[in-house]
Structures are given as structure tokens and as C-alpha cells.
Amino acid sequence: MNVCFRLVALLITLSPASHGQDFSECKLQYPIVLSHHFGLRTICPDSWTADECMTRESDNLQKYCADWDSDMGCQEWILPADEAHLPPRIENLYDNRLKRTSDIAQYHRYFSKDIVERLEACGNEVFIADKPAYATYHVRGRSLRNTVYEALSATQADKVIIIGTSQGTQDARFMTTALPASDSAPEEGSMAKYVAAVVGLSGEHLGAEIATIGINGMYLSNYVFGNGWIDPVAGEPFWEFEEGERLNTDLMWREVGDTTTDEALFSQPLVLTEGYDPNNPNEYDLDINGQFKAFLSGLTSLSSHYMREDFYRDKTGWRDLLNAIGLKEHGWYDLVNEHNENCNGVSYFSYSARIRSWDYEYWGDATFYLGVTALYGPNDGYTTMDSQNFDKIGYPPCADGRSNFEHIKTLDGSILGHGYYHNYFTGRNKYYGPQESWLQERPPYQGSVADFYEQIMRDLIERGF
Structure with a gap:
């Protein structure tokens, strides 16, 4: 009887219902900055039927769809007031010249x-x-x-912890080491002095192999058989897979000017980023070529060709690509490397996801997964296990014999399950991870994506943060 009582108590303790409810030991010493991934997707892409949309996004439809038609799908998207602060935002926090239209309501939030x-x-x-x-x-x-800087100013902290998903990890690493703390005074050093740790969730230190496949495809469609790298017509199959011009039109900032209505904002110039230069055609009033160039820039940066500098087939073609998107370096390691990352006072931690077998019912098109598997090996639908693993970066140990890069956990769940998809870490769709507890990771990583983020906090606290 005593043994049974202890077994029941243990099961209750380990159950996902109890995990994540004690918040007393998951507060970090530093504020958290969340750094999001490449691109974005609509909640229900145009290529889906209404039935497919309802099956795959039923939870999100309840929140974001105000008018559902069983034949035509969602006719009116809304952004709940309590989620207006979640990116992509309508208001730009750092440049009051910029705004987005209300069309962003039909897109997933970058973090749930x-x-x-x-x-x-x-x-x-x-x-x-x-x-x-x-x-x-x-x-x-x-x-x-x-x-x-917003986080430092609002909290008066001296450092932050950045959690990046996918390309958001490389953004964090790049910003930390390659960007000066002040553009006007680069002699004051890099942003590393303001970063305590970078946490990568499905980060791609070897590049995202799916982006590499895309660049290789556009090498043929655009560079060899098209009118050069900046050719939106030739590159349309690749661009449109990411919903192409529509996504750029919806997600890019617009110059507010003297507009006062959402309708008037639609006709305003498209702008790439805050702090833009109105005299720079790569940042201001982007036409169709400028929009495609922005897409190509992101895909190039994310590819293994850039991250590993391995565009060995046609070095002239690679240099032409870099020139087309305005980059002077040959690749990532010209700017982010052992010299400025290894033992630089910042701790780097990684978590990865892995798909064991494709879940055709919920995860849709298997092309990415099957293609990356065939060409590169086990992956999370976008990028391989080695690319997500900071232990594989290979810098030598620091003076104390330890590395400032550590891989903490790979999520792939039970051998009987499908595993975890790349976008699990965004929390935007529950089906990106296994639902049944016996198919999930074992404790302490069992449970929902929110439970997982709480466990990241506990892992960091164990490491001194």
C-alpha cells in the first residue's frame, strides 16, 4: 500500500498538469529579449481549403477570425486587444514615422x-x-x-538575456559581436557588454539547409536562366512559397505621413526598417524588385553558403549575389567568428527540435522535411541537428577549461511519436509538438510549449542566471 501511494505521488509530480505551475524558481537576474525567426505565415494560407484551415488552425480561428464561412473560410480577421503588443505590431515602437496596416491580424504572432x-x-x-x-x-x-536598448532602459538592468528562435538566434549572435554599441562611437566596443546570454532554439549555426536548397534553386532560375539574382518573375516559385509579395505588402512598415485611416495607409511607401534613410532605395519606397531583394537577402543570410562560406560551385555567382544584396563580406565568419565569440563573456546555450516521422495529418507539405532528410540527414523540417547544436561550433575551451557554448537539450519525444517541428518554439500551433504526454519529452521537458519556456528559465538559473 505504501509503495502504491508513493507511485501515485510520483506520477502526480511528473504529470504535465502539475509541471509549470510553481513559478517561484523561474525568475532570471536579467530581462528577457525575444528574437523572432525568418519571415512569417498567414494563419490560413490561400492555398488551403476552408476545411483544411478549420482542421489545422481551429484554436487560432477562434481567437482571430470574426467572420467564418464554411465554404470561403475566414472573411474578417481581428487582432484581440490583449495581443496588440505581440509582434508583428501595428505601431513601431522606435520610429513614429512607421506603421503597419490592420492586415497583420491574419498572421501568426511571432511568439504566442x-x-x-x-x-x-x-x-x-x-x-x-x-x-x-x-x-x-x-x-x-x-x-x-x-x-x-529598450529593455535596458525600462529595467535599468546592465545586461539582457536574448532568446532566439531559428534565424532570431543568428540575429542575436550577429548583433552581440558584429554590431557596435554605438554607431557614432564604435571605439566603445560591441553589444556583447550588454548581453549576458544568448539562447538558441533551433538556431542554425551551419545555416538552414532549406534556405540553401532555395538559394540553389534560384541560382538556376534567376542567375543562370533568368535576368540575374534580382528577378522576382524567375524567383516567383520560391518567393510565393513564403506568400511572396502579399507578405511583404502586409508585413513591411509603411511611412505614416499625414494619413489618418487604414485605407490611406495602404498607398504609402513601403519601408524596410526603423531609422530608415528616405534617400536609400534599399530601405525606402520599395518597389517589386526591392521587396524581392529583401526576401533574397534574408534567404541568403540564412543559407549554409553564407553561414559556412561553402558556395564552392560558382564563386563568381556567389560574389554576384552578395553584391546584388549589398553585402561586402564573403560570409558569416568574416564578421562573427572565434575571435569575437569565443570566451567573450557571453554564454551561449542551444536547444533543438527533431522530427522522427512526418505527421501528414497536421504538418502539411512534407517537401521541406523529405528534401532536407534526403540531402542532409535528420532535421526538424528546416534544419539539421548538427546545425542547431552549439556543441558543434567547435571553438576551443576558455581559460577555465570550459566552453561558453553549450547544447542543453534536443526535443524529439518518444520513439513512437512524430517528434517536434521547427516552429514548435514559436508556440503558434499546438500540433508542432506531440499532444499526448507519453509521446512528449520526459520531465522536466514534458508538457506544453509554455512549460518548455519555463524549463528554459530553470536551466538558466542552474547555470548562474
């Missing part, structure tokens, strides 16, 4: 409300970047720096 509220329930102060959806690390890192 559940994630942000759990972090805050722990007692943490949370700040969320709202970077350009598509751009180079130079531009995205500059935007992220604004959020870091």
Missing part, C-alpha cells in the same frame, strides 16, 4: 501569448523584437539592438 505570459508569470520582464521579416543580419541585428 502563452509563452510571453508564462515568462512574465515567473516574474521576468519580457521585451519582444519586431524585426523586418526579410533582410540581412546587418538590418535585422540593428532592429534587434533597438529592443535590447
Whole structure:
């Protein structure tokens, strides 16, 4: 009887219902900055049927759809008032010249409300970047720096902890080491002095292999058989997979000017980022070529060609691509490398996701997963396990014999389940991770995505944060 009682008590303790409810030990010493991934997707893409939309996004439809038609799908999207602070935002926090139209209501939030509220329930102060959806690390890192300074100013802290998902991890690493704390006084040093730790969730230190596949495809469609790299017509199949011009039109900032209505805002110039130069055609009043160039810039930065500098097939083509998007370096390691990352006073931690087998019922098109699996090996639908693992970066140990890079956990769940998808870490759709507890990770990583973020806090506290 005593043994049975203890077994029941243990099961209650380990159950996902109890996990994540004690918030007394998940408050960090520093404010948190959330750094989001590449691009974005509508809650229900145009290519989905109404039935598919209802099946795959029923929870989100309840929150964001005000007028549902069983044949035509959602006819009116709304953004709840209690989620207006979650990016992508209508208002730009750092440049009052910029605004987005209300069309952003039909897009997923970069981080779900559940994630942000759990972090805050722990007692943490949370700040969320709202970077350009598509751009180079130079531009995205500059935007992220604004959020870091916002966090420092609002909390009077001396440092922040940045949690990045996917490309948001590389944005954080780039900003930390390659951007000066002050553009006007670069001699004052890099942003590393303001960053205590960078946490990467499905970060791609070797690049995202799916982006590499995209660049290789556009090498043929645009560079070899098209009119050069900046050719939106030739690159349309790749661009439109990310919903192309529509996404740029909806998610890019618009110059407010003297407009007072949402309708008038639609006709205003498209702007890449805050602090823009109105005399720079790459940042202001972007036409169709400028929009495609922004997309190509983001994809190039995310590819293994840039991250590993391995565009060995046609070096002239690679240099032409970099020139087309305005980059002077050959690749990532010209700017972010052992010299400025290794033992630099910042701690780097990684978590990864892995798909064990494709869940065709909920995860949709298997092309990415199957393609990356065939060409590169086990992955999370976008990028391989090695690319997500900070232990694989390979810098030598610091003076104390330890590395400032550490891989903490790979999420792949039970061998009987599907595993965890790349976008699990965004929290935007519950089906990105296994629902049944026996298919999830074992405790302490069992449970919902909010539970997982809470466990990240506990992992960081164990490491001195």
C-alpha cells in the first residue's frame, strides 16, 4: 500500500498538469529579449481549403477570425486587444514615422501569448523584437539592438538575456559581436557588454539547409536562366512559397505621413526598417524588385553558403549575389567568428527540435522535411541537428577549461511519436509538438510549449542566471 501511494505521488509530480505551475524558481537576474525567426505565415494560407484551415488552425480561428464561412473560410480577421503588443505590431515602437496596416491580424504572432505570459508569470520582464521579416543580419541585428536598448532602459538592468528562435538566434549572435554599441562611437566596443546570454532554439549555426536548397534553386532560375539574382518573375516559385509579395505588402512598415485611416495607409511607401534613410532605395519606397531583394537577402543570410562560406560551385555567382544584396563580406565568419565569440563573456546555450516521422495529418507539405532528410540527414523540417547544436561550433575551451557554448537539450519525444517541428518554439500551433504526454519529452521537458519556456528559465538559473 505504501509503495502504491508513493507511485501515485510520483506520477502526480511528473504529470504535465502539475509541471509549470510553481513559478517561484523561474525568475532570471536579467530581462528577457525575444528574437523572432525568418519571415512569417498567414494563419490560413490561400492555398488551403476552408476545411483544411478549420482542421489545422481551429484554436487560432477562434481567437482571430470574426467572420467564418464554411465554404470561403475566414472573411474578417481581428487582432484581440490583449495581443496588440505581440509582434508583428501595428505601431513601431522606435520610429513614429512607421506603421503597419490592420492586415497583420491574419498572421501568426511571432511568439504566442502563452509563452510571453508564462515568462512574465515567473516574474521576468519580457521585451519582444519586431524585426523586418526579410533582410540581412546587418538590418535585422540593428532592429534587434533597438529592443535590447529598450529593455535596458525600462529595467535599468546592465545586461539582457536574448532568446532566439531559428534565424532570431543568428540575429542575436550577429548583433552581440558584429554590431557596435554605438554607431557614432564604435571605439566603445560591441553589444556583447550588454548581453549576458544568448539562447538558441533551433538556431542554425551551419545555416538552414532549406534556405540553401532555395538559394540553389534560384541560382538556376534567376542567375543562370533568368535576368540575374534580382528577378522576382524567375524567383516567383520560391518567393510565393513564403506568400511572396502579399507578405511583404502586409508585413513591411509603411511611412505614416499625414494619413489618418487604414485605407490611406495602404498607398504609402513601403519601408524596410526603423531609422530608415528616405534617400536609400534599399530601405525606402520599395518597389517589386526591392521587396524581392529583401526576401533574397534574408534567404541568403540564412543559407549554409553564407553561414559556412561553402558556395564552392560558382564563386563568381556567389560574389554576384552578395553584391546584388549589398553585402561586402564573403560570409558569416568574416564578421562573427572565434575571435569575437569565443570566451567573450557571453554564454551561449542551444536547444533543438527533431522530427522522427512526418505527421501528414497536421504538418502539411512534407517537401521541406523529405528534401532536407534526403540531402542532409535528420532535421526538424528546416534544419539539421548538427546545425542547431552549439556543441558543434567547435571553438576551443576558455581559460577555465570550459566552453561558453553549450547544447542543453534536443526535443524529439518518444520513439513512437512524430517528434517536434521547427516552429514548435514559436508556440503558434499546438500540433508542432506531440499532444499526448507519453509521446512528449520526459520531465522536466514534458508538457506544453509554455512549460518548455519555463524549463528554459530553470536551466538558466542552474547555470548562474
